Amino acid sequence: xxxxxxxxxxxxxxxxxxxxxxxxxxxxxxxxxxxxxxxxxxxxxxxxxxxxxxxxxxxxxxxxxxxxxxxxxxxxxxxxxxxxxxxxxxxxxxxxxxxxxxxxxxxxxxxxxxxxxxxxxxxxxxxxxxxxxxxxxxxxxxxxxxxxxxxxxxxxxxxxxxxxxxxxxxxxxxxxxxxxxxxxxxxxxxxxxxxxxxxxxxxxxxxxxxxxxxxxxxxxxxxxxxxxxxxxxxxxxxxxxxxxxxxxxxxxxxxxxxxxxxxxxxxxxxxxxxxxxxxxxxxxxxxxxxxxxxxxxxxxxxxxxxxxxxxxxxxxxxxxxxxxxxxxxxxxxxxxxxxxxxxxxxxxxxxxxxxxxxxxxxxxxxxxxxxxxxxxxxxxxxxxxxxxxxxxxxxxxxxxxxxxxxxxxxxxxxxxxxxxxxxxxxxxxxxxxxxxxxxxxxxxxxxxxxxxxxxxxxxx
Numbered sequence: 390x391x392x393x394x395x396x397x398x399x400x401x402x403x404x405x406x407x408x409x410x411x412x413x414x415x416x417x418x419x420x421x422x423x424x425x426x427x428x429x430x431x432x433x434x435x436x437x438x439x440x441x442x443x444x445x446x447x448x449x450x451x452x453x454x455x456x457x458x459x460x461x462x463x464x465x466x467x468x469x470x471x472x473x474x475x476x477x478x479x480x481x482x483x484x485x486x487x488x489x490x491x492x493x494x495x496x497x498x499x500x501x502x503x504x505x506x507x508x509x510x511x512x513x514x515x516x517x518x519x520x521x522x523x524x525x526x527x528x529x530x531x532x533x534x535x536x537x538x539x540x541x542x543x544x545x546x547x548x549x550x551x552x553x554x555x556x557x558x559x560x561x562x563x564x565x566x567x568x569x570x571x572x573x574x575x576x577x578x579x580x581x582x583x584x585x586x587x588x589x590x591x592x593x594x595x596x597x598x599x600x601x602x603x604x605x606x607x608x609x610x611x612x613x614x615x616x617x618x619x620x621x622x623x624x625x626x627x628x629x630x631x632x633x634x635x636x637x638x639x640x641x642x643x644x645x646x647x648x649x650x651x652x653x654x655x656x657x658x659x660x661x662x663x664x665x666x667x668x669x670x671x672x673x674x675x676x677x678x679x680x681x682x683x684x685x686x687x688x689x690x691x692x693x694x695x696x697x698x699x700x701x702x703x704x705x706x707x708x709x710x711x712x713x714x715x716x717x718x719x720x721x722x723x724x725x726x727x728x729x730x731x732x733x734x735x736x737x738x739x740x741x742x743x744x745x746x747x748x749x750x751x752x753x754x755x756x757x758x759x760x761x762x763x764x765x766x767x768x769x770x771x772x773x774x775x776x777x778x779x780x781x782x783x784x785x786x787x788x789x790x791x792x793x794x795x796x797x798x799x800x801x802x803x804x805x806x807x808x809x810x811x812x813x814x815x816x817x818x819x820x821x822x823x824x825x826x827x828x829x830x831x832x833x834x835x836x837x838x839x840x841x842x843x844x845x846x847x848x849x
Contacts, residue, residue, distance in 0.1 A: 428601055430574040435819040437602045446548065446822050448590065458585045463575055465527065471579070474526040474538060476514050482507045484535045485526070490729065493562045504729045504738065509704045512691050513559070513849050517682045518543045520587075523556070525580050527572065536564040539576040541584055545678040546593055546846075548822050552678065556584050558594040558818075559849065581818075592818035595848050597811055604817050605675060605825040605844050607792040608834070609809035610801050612778065613640045615787040622736050624728075624788065640805060644783075646776040653700065654707035654720060659685055661717040662709065662748075669748035673795070673845030674825045675815065688722055688746070701784055705745070708780065710773070721747040721773050723781060723789065724849070742781045744791040745847055749773060767799040774800050793828030794844040798836040808835060815844060 432438070435449040462471045475481045489505045505513075514524060519542055527537035541556040558580065563572045584592065611625075616636045619625040627633065654662065663681050670676045679687065688707040689695055697703060707722040722745040727738045751769030752762040781789050791797050791806060792813055800806075815825075828842030829835070 430577075431601045434577075436816070437821050439601055441602070443821050443823055446551070447820070449819050449821055450590070453585065453590070455586050455588050458582055460586075463579050463582065465575070466570070468530055469527050469536070470530050472526045472528050472535075473521050474524040474535070475521060476511050476524060479507065481535075482510060485510060485538060488535050488538060488564070489560065489562055492564050493560070504727045506704065506727075508694060509724075509726065512686075512694065512704055514540055514542065515691060516542045516686050517680065522583055523580065525576065525583065527576070536567055537572050537576055538562050539580045541580050541592070543589070544593065546591070547676050547678055548817070548820065549674045553591050553820065554589055555591040555593055556589055557848065558592050591820050593846065593848070594816050594818065595813050596816070597813060599814060600816070602816075603814035603824075604822045605815045605827040605842075606829065607794045607813050607815070607827040607842060607844060608829050609811040609813065610791050610793065610797075610806040611809050612789045612791070612804060612806040613787070614642065614778065614782045614789060616640045618736060618787050619739065622730050622739055623732075624739055642778050642782060644779070646779050648710055648719075648772055648776050650711045650713075650718075651708055651776055652711065654688055654709050654722075656685065656689065656695075658709050658711075658717055658720075659688075662688070662720050665717060665720065665750065666746070666748045668753065670845045674843035675822075676845030688720075706742075706780065706784070707745075708777075719747070719749040719751070719769070719773055721777055723777060725784070725786065726849075740785055740787045742784075742786045742789050743847075744774070744777070744789060744797070747773065747795070763799070766796060770796060770800045771803050774804055778804065792842075792844075792847075793836060794842045794847065796841055798828045798838050798841050801836050802838075813848075815846070815848075 437443060437449075465471065474485050476485075486505060486507050489503065489510075493503055493505070523541040525539050526535050528535055539561045540559050542559070544555050544557045546553045546555040558577075561573060561576060563570075563576070581592075584590075613619050613625055613636075616625060616639075617633065620627065620633055620636070625636075627636065659681055663679070663684050666679070666684065688705065690703050690705045694703045694705070704726070705722060705724045707720065709717050710719040712718055723742045724745050725740070725742050727740050729738060730736050747770075749766070749769050752764075752766030778789060789806075790809075791801065793801070815827075826837070826840050826843045828837050828840075828844070830837040
């Protein structure tokens with residue numbers, strides 16, 4: 390990466406930080422914003438500071454070994470206790486569902502909130518090599534009520550050419566009535582302790598709020614599929630000088646897909662899909678290296694989902710395009726995560742899908758001409774994701790969300806995705822890295838079709 394590019398990316402991140410620190414910028418963040426001088430906890434952690442100008446990439450703290458890490462959990466107030474939330478126990482999985490549904494991230498107006506189903510949580514938390522010890526909860530001793538949670542799953546991460554054994558941190562949640570108890574930093578330190586005891590020292594995590602210091606920032610985009618319902622729920626507003634009927638007409642899509650050879654992904658396709666996916670992902674600067682077993686889990690679901698009689702009930706939907714020679718030329722996937730409507734008597738749920746991983750052979754055979762390769766890739770992605778819109782609509786999805794990550798900026802405008810209010814910031818724990826493009830134009834804050842994004846990882 391050139392020095393000019395590094396400096397430009399660092400300026401973009403500083404601009405985003407200056408715009409967002411002290412403001413409620415994330416559509417899914419319910420925690421109060423902080424000022425720069427209030428990050429006392431993060432100043433004690435091995436993360437880059439806002440002011441730091443990174444000179445080289447690599448681990449921040451390499452001095453420790455598992456023997457240096459305490460064997461016992463961190464102390465809690467006497468009325469609380471640590472527990473492992475057993476996702477193989479339906480009762481405990483329901484308790485986690487209740488905690489997240491009532492106290493996890495919601496929009497800034499407190500009108501919409503994620504509804505993580507039990508099958509979604511099992512898929513998200515029981516990926517290959519998962520550890521029960523990394524599903525960390527806090528209960529009230531007297532009542533047994535689950536009031537806080539944080540999780541980690543193992544991932545093999547690549548930061549440019551460097552492969553890093555890591556974990557992905559997710560689902561940090563504290564009961565609203567306990568937000569003043571400073572449980573979040575304790576949860577972070579406890580999950581760090583447990584991961585470090587396994588000789589893993591790096592982590593990937595993301596969030597809508599700005600903390601020290603994002604390695605990349607992407608923006609949310611939304612493609613309405615049922616504008617009338619979204620408008621009635623308050624999810625979408627009417628642009629100036631437009632009517633509801635005009636917006637419904639604008640977002641109308643066809644009833645059938647167009648790509649020849651498009652079908653649902655099957656287990657027999659995984660070897661071909663993995664080869665295609667590995668090639669496609671290698672062009673990014675931040676991505677995960679999946680084994681075939683991991684790819685099966687993330688694209689086909691866990692065994693419970695794979696055994697569902699009705700495939701439409703799966704939280705992950707994956708499709709391939711197979712040509713006449715039996716070659717898989719493309720694959721695409723999206724996952725389904727409904728929003729609960731908190732302040733509406735007509736609709737109780739908004740059915741939301743998120744674009745997940747994809748790959749295509751389009752453009753890969755034109756390396757000598759980047760402009761032509763990009764043109765070919767753009768055309769194919771418009772076709773591929775255009776069919777995803779149809780497939781999602783057939784499943785009753787109301788809106789398809791996508792970040793400006795991957796190569797998404799090539800098709801977002803053409804397929805009528807609109808810029809959302811929210812940003813997603815990606816973070817690395819105990820690892821310094823030069824800023825990575827997130828698909829946002831540094832001058833306008835809109836889609837960057839030229840540089841695009843170098844973020845290939847998708848987090849739930």
